Amino acid sequence: MTPAAVWQAAWAVVAVSCAGGAVVLMAPAVAQRPRAPSGREEAAARGGPAMRALVGVGAVAVVAVAGLVAPRQVALAAIVVVAGLVGWVLVRRRRQLRSAERTSARLLEACEQLTGELVAGRPPGVALEQCAAHWHPVAPVAEAFRVGADVPGAWREVARRPGAADLRLVAAAWQVSHRTGAGLASALEQVTADLRAQRATRRVVAGELASARATARLVAVLPLLALTFGAGAGGDPWTFLLTHPIGLACLGLGLAFGLGGLAWIEALARQVDRS
Template sequence: MTWPLVGCLLIGALVVGWPGGRARERLRRQRWCLPPGLFAHPRRATALVVGVVTGLGLLAGGPVAAVVTAAYSGLAGRALLRRAARRRDGASRVAALDGLSALAADLRAGLPPAARAVSALSSDRIGRLTSSVWQLAERTGAPAADLVERIEADARAADRAAAKASAQAAGAQATALLLAGLPVGGIGLGIAIGADPLDVLLHTPIGAACAAGAVVLQCGGLLWAERLAQ
């Protein structure tokens, strides 16, 4: 029963460590074939992987193993989706700030900004502020370049503050992940000394209660640490 459960944990690790967009592009250049459309719907793909891991856990260790693998693979999939979303948001914000800089330079040079350039920034708060500045400049003749530069400076200052806060919270996140991994080390230590902790955890009432309590506490701790880091 141990090796199938180890396989489930390895699949969960694969969910966390699956390469991101740039890494997949490098793999494609190296002719590593990935199925087309596999990541077209990341939420569905993540749900599918979680379901497979849960099913393998059920087959390998019974209902308790299924609950444990479902919880941990679900957390891993959620973290993977959030990381991908942060990368997309970061790339979009960088593009928006670069667009603001180019727009301010055009206005300083006396060049009329293209309407498409202004509308391209209208997907978030930066875009809404820029559109409002442009409408105000058209109505009142206010110096749009100064206002656009102030929007850019404010946005970059907010990004620097967010980066500092994230760096300060990195220690708490690392500690939470380390604590979350300690039970795995304890199980490995028990196996190394000749005990069978998996049999106790998966096939006895007291072990099942301990496993369920550990999953609840660990999930709550990880979500709390994530909340503190936001």
């Protein structure tokens, strides 16, 4: 094997090792349950991380052996797979954020409708039924009120949905009204006003973050435009990137920096949204 081939093989092994480590680190953790786990569940919880690490090491070993045989193909495949995984994670998180935003908007509409029904003199049960007819997640709350169960607890269960955390304020207002005898309509009216103000603030923050997100996406797309212009000007940058070892290294680093920048912007946006 020539020195160039040895260097390519070593570089491919490093690339696929990083890819395997990324896959292992991105594996979701096992969700913890509030109840006491059984012995079998404890054994599964202890063996889960070890099994994921073992699978990751095995995958890296297999791909490393393949990289010794066809280093260029394996390195290119590793770059494509890791970039695809990271891109899929970013798109999935963005979709989850949009879904939570839609839920937050429907939550405010439901609170406004519920408050309006109570202010108009409707009984709480009827108001909850009307609200559940327009937004089905409220149905467990209406059912809890109908059977005489814990209504604030039902509100808190609904608040576990992504984007519905503000319903904990509704649960607190309902509980205070039930224990102290204060007017439920006035309490929910104050909560709805606070939620409306928070919604307006979130819109302003989202508008400010939109420019940062757009700039990050533009910067991520600029290298692709530069390569297209280079190919149109008579050059052959794609052949260099996809066939030469240094080109593959540049391709991997470029994708890593681009996707890392997008992930960093999204992480900052999530921190701002939580605050």
